[in-house]
Amino acid sequence: GDSVTQMEGPVTLSEEAFLTINCTYTATGYPSLFWYVQYPGEGLQLLLKATKADDKGSNKGFEATYRKETTSFHLEKGSVQVSDSAVYFCALTSTNTGKLIFGQGTTLQVKP
């Protein structure tokens, strides 16, 4: 079945460092890919999405490119801030059902 694998955390960075969180997927068909972020005590917020191969999603300085040849959707940010500390989830929508399938989440901690 469809699945998403994320790099394990926690990831600890200093402010202004470069961020990469790896995400790979297995899916039939052509799923849409998403990054969601969860701040402590809150629900999930959509960070960015891409719906077809080579699409680049971007928002708030974060970017991710839909790479079909490597089945990847890695999240990057050039300069992280303390306020970016959160849990990041990579997800895809199953083309059969439309349900979201999530990776296990990666905790990011940014230190001043």
Next chain:
Amino acid sequence: KAGVTQTPRYLIKTRGQQVTLSCSPISGHRSVSWYQQTPGQGLQFLFEYFSETQRNKGNFPGRFSGRQFSNSRSEMNVSTLELGDSALYLCASSNDPGVGTDTQYFGPGTRLTVL
């Protein structure tokens, strides 16, 4: 537009009881999906309702059920609560996730604790 709202935000129940959680989707959205989040299992899909019909269901026991009303509001019910049902229950709404490219928007969740 107002976002997805969920009530209550926190619940404490004891084993064997039942509980009902409520979700109001974004105005105009016809689909509501429910997810369970636990530290051990992560985020897991429970079910999806579209136009008052359950369209998809995850791999959960029959104690978990739901419904959707004509105004798209949805409720989720868990009967005969078990300790393992303690989790954050998230509701998400969209126009139609069956379209694949559609985006699901999440509410803040209901934190259920079973004692």
